[in-house]
Amino acid sequence: MNKIPSPRRDLDILDGYHSPQLDVSVRLNTNESPFPLPVTFTEELEFEIKNLELNRYPNRSASELCLAIAERELLKENEVFVANGSNEVIQSICLAFGGPERSALIFEPTYAMHSQIAKITGTRVVDGFRDAEFKVDTNVALELIEKEKPEIVFLCSPNNPTGNSESPELINSILSELNSTGGLLVLDEAYKEFSETSFEPTVREESNLAFVRTFSKVWSLAGIRLGYLLAPEWCVNMVKTVSLPYHLDSVKQRVGILALKHKEAMKRTVDVTKEERKKVFDALISLPIKVWPSEANFLLFKPESIDAYKLWQELIEEGILIRDCSSWEGLEGCLRVTIGSENENDIFLDAVRKILK
Numbered sequence: 001m002n003k004i005p006s007p008r009r010d011l012d013i014l015d016g017y018h019s020p021q022l023d024v025s026v027r028l029n030t031n032e033s034p035f036p037l038p039v040t041f042t043e044e045l046e047f048e049i050k051n052l053e054l055n056r057y058p059n060r061s062a063s064e065l066c067l068a069i070a071e072r073e074l075l076k077e078n079e080v081f082v083a084n085g086s087n088e089v090i091q092s093i094c095l096a097f098g099g100p101e102r103s104a105l106i107f108e109p110t111y112a113m114h115s116q117i118a119k120i121t122g123t124r125v126v127d128g129f130r131d132a133e134f135k136v137d138t139n140v141a142l143e144l145i146e147k148e149k150p151e152i153v154f155l156c157s158p159n160n161p162t163g164n165s166e167s168p169e170l171i172n173s174i175l176s177e178l179n180s181t182g183g184l185l186v187l188d189e190a191y192k193e194f195s196e197t198s199f200e201p202t203v204r205e206e207s208n209l210a211f212v213r214t215f216s217k218v219w220s221l222a223g224i225r226l227g228y229l230l231a232p233e234w235c236v237n238m239v240k241t242v243s244l245p246y247h248l249d250s251v252k253q254r255v256g257i258l259a260l261k262h263k264e265a266m267k268r269t270v271d272v273t274k275e276e277r278k279k280v281f282d283a284l285i286s287l288p289i290k291v292w293p294s295e296a297n298f299l300l301f302k303p304e305s306i307d308a309y310k311l312w313q314e315l316i317e318e319g320i321l322i323r324d325c326s327s328w329e330g331l332e333g334c335l336r337v338t339i340g341s342e343n344e345n346d347i348f349l350d351a352v353r354k355i356l357k
């Protein structure tokens with residue numbers, strides 16, 4: 001018998017990312033945009049791809065894309081790092097600042113990939129917990145930071161899957177603590193554009209604050225895998241040190257630059273999504289269902305007259321896939337639905353009404 005190599009012992013506890021990709025007609029499980037790209041976008045892209053020299057390596061620092069993002073954010077090019085989805089950005093942060101003998105603080109329930117990626121990079125995860133309204137209590141956070149001195153603290157605002165934004169007080173308190181302990185606050189803002197919060201902290205060289213954003217949601221580009229980091233130069237430089245050479249292909253770089261030129265179209269889809277979010281919220285809350293207010297493109301809800309998993313399964317039978325969070329710690333009995341197109345949302349709501357009857 002062949003002896004196969006044994007994997008790292010610390011990977012035993014991991015079981016990968018599980019969101020089933022089922023062949024159904026209404027997919028409201030991964031918070032993608034239901035809106036296809038504008039026709040002008042795809043036409044321009046076709047033209048750009050024709051002109052690419054694919055026999056050459058891509059621009060290694062993706063400088064044109066970084067500059068385009070920097071201009072939009074009123075930052076410098078050296079304060080931007082772009083990667084294959086924000087998940088790769090998060091991985092690079094963990095590789096640069098986490099790793100063995102180091103820890104990342106996470107407040108559950110939150111985006112599962114923060115702890116997953118931290119663990120893959122050998123970073124110890126310190127679990128903090130949110131209160132009954134899914135808020136992070138400032139005192140709880142500060143106590144944990146003082147006790148554990150994490151190298152990284154992840155916050156997600158608006159938080160996936162609960163939909164609420166973190167308060168300026170919390171962010172400022174954590175940041176001022178980390179500025180003295182030397183930890184990095186990573187604010188995952190995948191859903192920023194859907195939120196109404198007017199609090200806009202920014203990148204400052206002397207502040208240990210980094211922002212992670214993505215083209216996967218508001219920019220309708222989940223299929224292209226593009227995300228970015230906005231951070232002080234010292235942080236961007238460290239992250240570049242651990243990234244692979246030519247990690248961002250030429251096609252992707254052009255897609256990102258093009259996308260930013262279509263910001264009006266993006267804004268319109270965000271506005272439609274916000275209107276639809278209100279419609280779905282009002283409809284669900286009129287049923288025996290608890291629904292949490294959301295500042296993102298999804299709603300967390302808890303059916304009160306039927307088992308959540310049963311509702312999830314019956315929706316699949318109707319050709320509708322949503323996210324089953326019912327077995328996640330702190331989210332017992334909860335489901336999450338992405339706000340889709342007007343038509344998809346109507347199909348979802350009709351099906352829920354029919355199943356609950």
Ligand SMILES: *Cc1c(COP(=O)(O)O)cnc(C)c1O
Nearest residue numbers: 085086087111160190214216227
């Ligand atoms: C969807 C999502 C992302 C996106 O990850 P990509 O790798 O950019 O597709 C990042 N963070 C959160 C919290 C998300 O929900």
